[in-house]
Amino acid sequence: MRAVCVIGLGLIGGSVLRAASAAGRPAWGATASRPDADAARAEGFAVEDSAEDALRRAAAEDALVVVATPLTAVREVLRQVAWHAPEAWLTDVVSVKDPVEAEVRSLLPGAKYAGGHPMAGLAESGWRAGSAELFSGASWAVTIEDGTTAPAWREAAALAVDCGARVVPCSAAEHDSAVARVSHLPHVFAAVLAAVGADGGPLALSLAAGSFRDGTRVAGSAPDLVRAMTEGNRVALLDAVDDALGRLGAARGSLASTGSLKSTVDAGHEARRALEAAPEPRSLRVRLDEKGALDRLRDVGARGGRVVALDEDAATVEVP
Amino acid sequence: MRAVCVIGLGLIGGSVLRAASAAGRPAWGATASRPDADAARAEGFAVEDSAEDALRRAAAEDALVVVATPLTAVREVLRQVAWHAPEAWLTDVVSVKDPVEAEVRSLLPGAKYAGGHPMAGLAESGWRAGSAELFSGASWAVTIEDGTTAPAWREAAALAVDCGARVVPCSAAEHDSAVARVSHLPHVFAAVLAAVGADGGPLALSLAAGSFRDGTRVAGSAPDLVRAMTEGNRVALLDAVDDALGRLGAARGSLASTGSLKSTVDAGHEARRALEAAPEPRSLRVRLDEKGALDRLRDVGARGGRVVALDEDAATVEVP
Structure with missing residues (x-):
């Protein structure tokens, strides 16, 4: 299973680190918040001393990098990614998608990137508010733009599925x-x-x-x-x-x-x-290695459907 | 304890009949809905054959009449009260108070009336949706107008307290x-x-x-x-x-x-x-037999206070 490197260990990032670990993935993180870092380490999670260290390790282990900072810090993190892990798989969990897409296109034009957004709680914040179960059954948007590749989308979606979420495929603007x-x-x-x-x-x-x-x-x-x-x-x-x-x-x-x-x-x-009164969903498989696979997935999302499982070649989707 | 006659046995009226009975009061009702009447009788409650019968019994037993119909039926019920039980104690549980006050003033100018409104659920309706506990801990407005007398207000408020509610004193317009x-x-x-x-x-x-x-x-x-x-x-x-x-x-x-x-x-x-973050309330007693008692109670309501207990002479109030 692909390793996961989470930058930012607040409510969402901290929950991603826990859930990815619980799913059996090698996982580590980094955070600018000393209390979040201390709390995560106290629970036995690997927290590197800096985002640079975490990203160098991501490059060495061909990991999926997850940007889990506030929107205002995204540009700085992406600059670090461009410097230390320009070839890494990349996603994010920021609550708005068009601005992040724009930053990625500008700073990492060749990135293996698909944006993400788990629809999970907000009332509390910080590492201590998170849990490995935060995303269980939740919707998690994973975006598809003109430049998105099926392998990059699959990596971002697989993380969401491993965290217990259902993946909603859509464009950044639709999201x-x-x-x-x-x-x-x-x-x-x-x-x-x-x-x-x-x-x-x-x-x-x-x-x-x-x-x-x-x-x-x-x-x-x-x-x-x-x-x-x-x-x-x-x-x-x-x-x-x-x-x-x-x-x-x-x-x-x-x-x-x-x-x-x-x-x-x-x-x-x-x-x-x-x-x-959500109707009983129909279950379908969408092959990921066929031409137009991502267009079909966006259509699934537009109809209210979700990806509930992923294997190497195909996504299992439920459509109302 | 004063008997209670409930006209209308839907969610609210049906719950009042149950709660008043549970508090040990003689209680009976009437309803234009055959299903509500059948369901109430099946549970052992006294349901008269007509509102007229229920109101004649109220006059004979000096009961408190509770109008628990939709607003659109209030005028017709008040006409029946004026005919069969013009001297009865009177309250209502309709969700708007100024229009009911106006009807009472017009049709029953000498009524021993204070209006009421329990702040309780709405998602379901009918006798079967109700329960004796519906008002437990809920706020229940009991109105004070220029013409309201302390004995009439006390009777309406005592029903609310017996139903487990906390009484919020206020004018109809304030409500x-x-x-x-x-x-x-x-x-x-x-x-x-x-x-x-x-x-x-x-x-x-x-x-x-x-x-x-x-x-x-x-x-x-x-x-x-x-x-x-x-x-x-x-x-x-x-x-x-x-x-x-x-x-x-x-x-x-x-x-x-x-x-x-x-x-x-x-x-x-x-x-x-x-x-x-409601502050810890202070507890006070307001004597009901003193001049200005109702004005003091309205002031309690305006400050966010509630009546939590009543005896013959005084109300126990909690004020933030």
Whole structure:
């Protein structure tokens, strides 16, 4: 099994290191955070003294390098990769994909790269918040661009599968647009809802029940992480916010003019039912060594399908 | 203990009948729904053949009448109360308070009435969805208007306490404004968020994780119940939606112009922390037989306080 070198050992990177080790892979990491490094070493994980050391080892062992730093540190890490391990297999777990793709194209034009994003928790951060099971059953996007090769995609996807996740194949732009709607807008909504509730004073908060608690839960996440994630996906998030403003404005207009929220409530109910009532999936195999394999996988992702297993030659996918 | 007569045996009314019985009160009900009546009788509860029969018994036994029908049926029930039990103690459990107050003033000007609203679940409906424990630890608003008397308020509040709830004293208008923010707007937000997510297609829904599931959960509630609740509180809900549109528009403007969501994220985080980190409450007693007792109780509610126990002469309140 291919070795894994994780740069950044916070919640996500630390969980990747644990899960890859648990899957039987040789794995090591590096982090700029002394507390994260100490905590990881105390649990028996290999943490190199610097990212340079970790990347030189990756080059020597032909490892898969996983960039697991905040978006703001990605460029610096990629420069180090270009210097110490330019031939390494490469992926990342950053929550936005187009900006990372652009950096990789610019700094590592010949990289064996496919971007990744596991859809896993955010409320806590740091090594100690992670676990080998964090990705179990979760969706994990692995991106396919014009320049992506099947071997590079397969390496990134195999890591996700080994971590217990289901792989959603999609382009970087498709990913960023989708998570703006289902991950970043929910954080904006939670923040706005919490503030509107607080505007009602102590009485309103003492009358708050399940609907308000559910709707504001992720407003409890660390503000710096929420900002990094949402502000890093600005263009796609603006589209999602505009869609939301349009729908909320239409609800307001209808309530004011006719007193009805029928369109709003019915559309929301139908959408939520679609989320709950996922149909029994069909299972298919997609050969990875055939021409057009990655296009077929992107089509699987666009239809809501996921890769649930990988072997040398083929991906097993489930399509609704 | 004063007997209880519950008109309407759906989720809330049925749970009131069970909880009042469990507290040792004589209790009976009536409902226009044959399935609810059959189910309640099968569990050994007393269900009269008609609302008229139930109300005549209430008059004979000086019971507390609880109106637990949808808002649209309240006027008809109050007409029956005016005819068969005009002297009865009276409360209701309808989710909006100003319209019910107005009907009571018009149809039962001399009523011994205080309005009520338990902040309890909505996702399912009907007798079978209820339980004696539904209100355990929940907030239950009991309204105080200019014409409210301490004995009438005490009777309505005592039912809430006997059902295991904590009583939030407030005016009808304060209640309607507060629940617009912490109950009705969350339903509108959940519907809008679910629809914006679904607009992203199957790929977006397959990448949806905890933040989207939390934020859209109540969009799974029965649409007719959500519409009755939200549309019934139109004026206050419009204010809350306008506040939300303003905050969402400000977030959009800031993200587009400066790339920052700092104000939005920080305000939401602070509001959510206020909800989670309720300070250790102080316990006080408010005598009910003194002049100004109800004004003091309204002040307790406005400060986020609740009544946790009642005896003949006084309320025990907890204030943050």
